[in-house]
Amino acid sequence: xxxxxxxxxxxxxxxxxxxxxxxxxxxxxxxxxxxxxxxxxxxxxxxxxxxxxxxxxxxxxxxxxxxxxxxxxxxxxxxxxxxxxxxxxxxxxxxxxxxxxxxxxxxxxxxxxxxxxxxxxxxxxxxxxxxxxxxxxxxxxxxxxxxxxxxxxxxxxxxxxxxxxxxxxxxxxxxxxxxxxxxxxxxxxxxxxxxxxxxxxxxxxxxxxxxxxxxxxxxxxxxxxxxxxxxxxxxxxxxxxxxxxxxxxxxxxxxxxxxxxxxxxxxxxxxxxxxxxxxxxxxxxxxxxxxxxxxxxxxxxxxxxxxxxxxxxxxxxxxxxxxxxxxxxxxxxxxxxxxxxxxxxxxxxxxxxxxxxxxxxxxxxxxxxxxxxxxxxxxxxxxxxxxxxxxxxxxxxxxxxxxxxxxxxxxxxxxxxxxxxxxxxxxxxxxxxxxxxxxxxxxxxxxxxxxxxxxxxxxxxxxxxxxxxxxxxxxxxxxxxxxx
Numbered sequence: 001x002x003x004x005x006x007x008x009x010x011x012x013x014x015x016x017x018x019x020x021x022x023x024x025x026x027x028x029x030x031x032x033x034x035x036x037x038x039x040x041x042x043x044x045x046x047x048x049x050x051x052x053x054x055x056x057x058x059x060x061x062x063x064x065x066x067x068x069x070x071x072x073x074x075x076x077x078x079x080x081x082x083x084x085x086x087x088x089x090x091x092x093x094x095x096x097x098x099x100x101x102x103x104x105x106x107x108x109x110x111x112x113x114x115x116x117x118x119x120x121x122x123x124x125x126x127x128x129x130x131x132x133x134x135x136x137x138x139x140x141x142x143x144x145x146x147x148x149x150x151x152x153x154x155x156x157x158x159x160x161x162x163x164x165x166x167x168x169x170x171x172x173x174x175x176x177x178x179x180x181x182x183x184x185x186x187x188x189x190x191x192x193x194x195x196x197x198x199x200x201x202x203x204x205x206x207x208x209x210x211x212x213x214x215x216x217x218x219x220x221x222x223x224x225x226x227x228x229x230x231x232x233x234x235x236x237x238x239x240x241x242x243x244x245x246x247x248x249x250x251x252x253x254x255x256x257x258x259x260x261x262x263x264x265x266x267x268x269x270x271x272x273x274x275x276x277x278x279x280x281x282x283x284x285x286x287x288x289x290x291x292x293x294x295x296x297x298x299x300x301x302x303x304x305x306x307x308x309x310x311x312x313x314x315x316x317x318x319x320x321x322x323x324x325x326x327x328x329x330x331x332x333x334x335x336x337x338x339x340x341x342x343x344x345x346x347x348x349x350x351x352x353x354x355x356x357x358x359x360x361x362x363x364x365x366x367x368x369x370x371x372x373x374x375x376x377x378x379x380x381x382x383x384x385x386x387x388x389x390x391x392x393x394x395x396x397x398x399x400x401x402x403x404x405x406x407x408x409x410x411x412x413x414x415x416x417x418x419x420x421x422x423x424x425x426x427x428x429x430x431x432x433x434x435x436x437x438x439x440x441x442x443x444x445x446x447x448x449x450x451x452x453x454x455x456x457x458x459x460x461x462x463x464x465x466x467x468x469x470x471x472x473x474x475x476x477x478x479x480x481x482x483x484x
Contacts, residue, residue, distance in 0.1 A: 002043045002044035002045060002046040002068050002069055002071075002072035003044035003045075003072060004048065006041075006043075006044030006045045006046065006047075006072070007045045007046075007047050007107050007111065007114075009044070010041050010042075010044060010045055011112070012042065012045065012112040012113075012114075012115055013034060013038045013039070013041050013042040013115060013118070014115065014118070015031050015032070015033065015034055015115075015118045015121070016031070016032060017030055017031045017341070018030035018031075020341075020344050020345040020346070023189065023345070024301075024304045024305050024345050024346075025305075026189075026305075027187070027188045027189055027271050027305060028188065028189060028192070029095070029188075029189060029190070029191070029192050030189060030341075031095075031341075033094075033118070033121045033122040033125040033126075034115075034118050034119070034121070034122045035122075036074075036076075036122070036126070039071055039118070039119055039122035039123075040071055040072055040074065042114065042115045042118060042119055043067075043068040043069070043071035043072040043114075043119050044072045045107065045114050045115075046064070046065055046068035046069070046072070046107075046114050047106055047107050047114075049106035049107070051106075052064060052065045052106075053104040053105070053106055053331040054101040054102070054104050054105050054106075054114075054116060055101075056104065056331070057100045057101045057102075057103060057104025057105075057331055058100065058101040058104075058116075058459070059100070059457065059459045059460045059462075059463045060086045060087050060093075060459055060462055060463045060466070061086055062083065062086050062087055062101065062116075062120070063082045063083075063085060063086060064101060064116055066079075066082045067079040067080075067082040067083050067119070067120075067123060068114070068116075068119060070082060071119060071122070071123065076123065076126050076127070076130070077127075077130075077132055079123045080123055080124070080126070080127040080132055080133075083120060083123050083124065087120075087459075087462060088156070088157045088160050088161070088462055088465075088466070089153065089156070089157065089199060089462060090120050090121075090123065090124040091121075091124045091125070091128070091195050091199075092153060092182060092191065092195070092196075092458055092462075093117075093120065093458060093459050093462070094117060094118075094120040094121035094123075094124055094125075095121065095190060095191050095195075096186055096190055096191055096458055097117060097457060097458060097459045098294075098457065099116060099117040100333050100457075100459075101116045101117070102114065102115070102116050102117060103329075103330070103331065103332070103333050103334055104330070104331035104332070105331075106331075108326070108330065109326055109327075109330055110326075128198070133202065134202075135202050135205035135206045136164055136206060137163075137164075137205065137206045137207055138163065138164055138165060138166035138167075138206075138207070139166070140166055141166050141167075141168070142165065142166035142167050142168075142476065142477060144167045144168070144233045144234075144476045144477070145167065145168045145169075145170070145231065145232045145233050146162050146167050146168070146169050146170070146232055146233065146234045146235070146236065146472060146476075147169075147170050147171075147172060147228050147231070147232040147234070147235045147236070148162075148169060148170070148171045148172070148235075148236045148238055149172050149216050149228075149235065149236070149237050149238065149239055149413070150171075150172075150173065150180060150237065150238035150239035150240060150449070150451070151171050151172075151173040151175075151178035151179060151180050151210065151212075151238075152179070152180025152181055152182060152238060152239075152240050152449060152450075152461060153180070153182060153449070153458045153461040153462050153465065154238040154240075154448045154449025154450070154451075154461035154462065154464050154465035154468070155171060155180065155236070155238035155448075155449070155465060156171075156178070156179075156199070156200075156203065156465065157461070157462045157465030157466050157469070158236055158238060158448060158465035158466065158468050158469040158472075159171050159203060159208045159465075159469075160202075160203055160206065160208070161465070161466055161469035161470070161473075162469045162472060162473065163203065163206045163207045163208045164206060165469070165473050165480070167472075167473070167476065168207065168209075169207065169208045169209065170208075170209045170210075170211060170232070171208060171209070171210050171211065172211050172214045172216060172223070172228075173210065173211070173212045173213075173214065174212075174213065174214060174215045174216070175212065175213070176212055176213055176274065177212055177272075177274075178196075178200055178210050178212060179193070179196045179200075180240055181240060182196055182458070183196055183268065184261075184264070184265045184268050184269070185261060185264055185265070185268075185295070185298075186298065187264065187267070187268065187298050187301055187302055188268060188271050189301060189305070190298070190301075193268070193271075193272060216228065216413055216416060217412050217413060217416045218412070218415070218416045219412075224416065225416040225417040225418075229444065229445070233444065233476055234444050234445075234446065234472045234475060234476060235417075235444060235445045235446070236438075236445075236446045236447070236448060236468055236469075236472065237409075237413070237417065237419070237427060237440070237445065237446065237447045237448075237451055238447070238448050238449045238451060238461075238465060238468075239409050239410070239413060239449075239451045240406075240409065240449060240450040240451055241406040241407065241408050241409055241426065241450040241451060241454055241455045242261075242406060242409060242410055243406060243407050243408050243409065243410060243411075243425075244259040244260070244261060244402065244404065244405070244406055244407070245402075245404040245405050245406065245407050246259075246402070246404075247290065247355065247402055247404060249355060249356060249357055249358065250356075250357040250358065251357050251358030251359060251360060251370065252358060254358050254360055254368060254369060254370040255368050255369045255370065256369050256370040256397075256398060256399050256400060257358060257370055257399075257400045257402065258280055258399070258400070258401055258402065259401075259402050260289075260291070260295045260296070260298070260299050260401050260402060260403040261295075262278070262280065263280045263282075263299060263302065263401050264295075264298060264299065264302060266278065266279035266280060267279070267302055267306075280399070281306055282303050282306050282307075282308045282398075282399050283306050283307040283308065284307065284308070284309050285308055285309055285398035285399050286308075286309050286310045286312075286396055286397050286398050286399070287299075287303045287308045287309075287310065287311045287312070287397065287398070287399045287400075287401065288311075288312045288313075288314065288373055288395060288397040288399075288400050288401070289303070289311065289312070289313040289314070289400075289401045289403055290313075290314050290355055290400065290401070290402055290403065290404060291313075291314075291315070291402065291403030291404045291405065292313060292314070292315030292316075292317070292349075292351070293403065293405065294340075295403040295405070296313055296401075296403035297313075297340040297342045297343065298342065298403075299401045299403050300313055300340075300342040300343060300345075300347045301340075301341070301342030301345060303401075304342065304345045304346055304347075308399075309398075310348070311346065311347045311348070312347070312348045312349075312350065312395060312397075313343075313347055313348070313349050313350070314350055314351075314353040314355065314375065315349070315350070315351045315352075315353065316352070316353065316354060316378070316385070317351065317352065317380070318351055318352045318379075318380055319337065319351035319352065320335050320336050320337050320338075321335075321336055321337065322336065322337045323336060324336040352377055352378050352379065352380070353375050353376070353377065353378065354375060354376055354377075354378045354385065354387060355373050355374075355375050356374045356375060356376055356392065357373070357374045358370050358372075358373055358400065359371050359372040359373065359374055359394065370397060370398070370399075370400055371396065371397070372394045372395060372396045372397055373394065373395050373397055373400065374392060374393075374394050375392070375393060375394075375395065376388065376391045376392040376393070377391035405455050406450070406455045407424070407425060407455075408421070408424060408425030408426050408454075409425070409426065409427065409450075409451040411425070414427060417440075417442055417445055418441075418442055419440040419441055419442050419445060419447065420440065420441035424454060426451060426452055426453070426454055427440055427447035427451050427452050428440065428441065429446065429447040429448075429452050431452070431453070431464065431467065432467070433467055433470060433471075435474070436471070437467060437468070437470075437471040438452070438464070438467065438468040438471045438472075439471065444475070446468050446471060446472055447468075448461075448464040448465050448467070448468035449461040449464050449465060452464065
């Protein structure tokens with residue numbers, strides 16, 4: 001905990017941010033970490049609540065009261081050690097995590113919750129600035145080799161844990177650079193890619209080898225699953241859930257309708273100075289984003305920076321209340337209206353809207369391109385969606401972005417390894433810290449992250465990567481010193 005009466009003495013200290021009218025002119029991060037005095041004041045608000053529900057609200061079980069107390073007492077090095085004890089990459093979660101820990105904060109029942117995410121952000125940025133974050137190579141090699149397929153947060157967390165345990169780790173990534181959706185899905189204004197490169201340098205210094213531009217599969221020119229299993233003692237599949245959910249309605253084949261990742265990835269590549277193929281530029285266009293989640297919000301912010309004429313976002317579900325019922329929801333993640341920084345920059349939002357058809361343009365020159373959407377109002381009763389009669393209307397659009405989530409990993413990779421899938425198409429493996437955790441139906445092959453659990457948060461991917469690393473370590477040496 002922080003100061004005994006801190007939650008009574010101080011209001012919540014929120015992170016500063018650049019004004020929307022200014023930040024839409026660039027692609028840089030616009031929310032700096034709290035300065036040390038403000039971070040200490042915010043940490044002082046941590047209560048002596050007896051049972052820190054924030055620990056369980058956090059998927060990696062961060063030692064939140066501990067590092068809050070260290071920050072309040074100006075002992076930043078100890079705070080960093082406490083943070084790294086459970087989280088390999090707090091600079092990622094301190095920026096892009098929705099902070100379920102804050103939803104579980106006891107103070108949040110009757111006042112503004114402790115700004116745990118902001119404190120985490122401040123701790124890790126201070127640690128890097130002070131030079132405290134250094135490589136931690138293993139003291140001795142185990143003689144065992146592990147291959148990790150996929151370099152998103154689950155794969156990177158597992159790689160670091162296994163390398164520090166003394167195993168020789170090789171990470172295979174089919175894209176040109178490591179990072180997965182951290183690099184290619186999250187816009188630069190939310191996560192500076194230099195932060196990823198800085199961590200990759202640490203991992204390489206700890207012995208992790210990255211092999212990019214390598215596709216694993218059965219096609220000609222690809223590295224086969226059999227070759228990996230012959231070369232390595234264990235294989236971890238951490239490839240994410242890359243298959244986007246489609247919207248198969250009339251007009252879907254028209255030009256101008258794109259999956260969200262096909263829009264976001266080229267922009268990140270362009271920002272990095274990398275070669276860009278099939279970039280989508282919406283400057284001067286009327287854009288409709290279908291999907292109200294984080295990916296849809298990222299599309300909104302990217303459209304604003306590209307100079308879209310207008311941006312409209314549709315959500316199939318009803319508009320949630322502005323304030324949750326705290327006695328009913330706490331300490332769980334509440335359903336309430338959330339306005340992201342991208343929404344603040346300019347966006348029309350509409351709820352309980354179902355898209356019925358994409359409408360083509362008029363005339364031979366425009367007949368193959370989307371002109372508008374026909375949508376209708378819906379009502380949710382008994383867990384089912386019901387279209388409301390006589391509520392159809394059209395909205396003009398030059399570009400439509402489908403941000404409807406991701407359904408499962410790429411089928412060819414699963415087929416190449418022969419692993420069993422569950423009913424949703426994800427790799428079947430059981431989570432936990434018991435014997436056989438994260439093991440697939442194929443011996444010595446494991447799965448973690450979105451490829452196993454389905455589309456989820458970066459912090460959940462880090463947790464699963466850490467636990468999978470522990471399970472692999474147990475298999476390779478019949479014991480482990482890895483934390484859960």
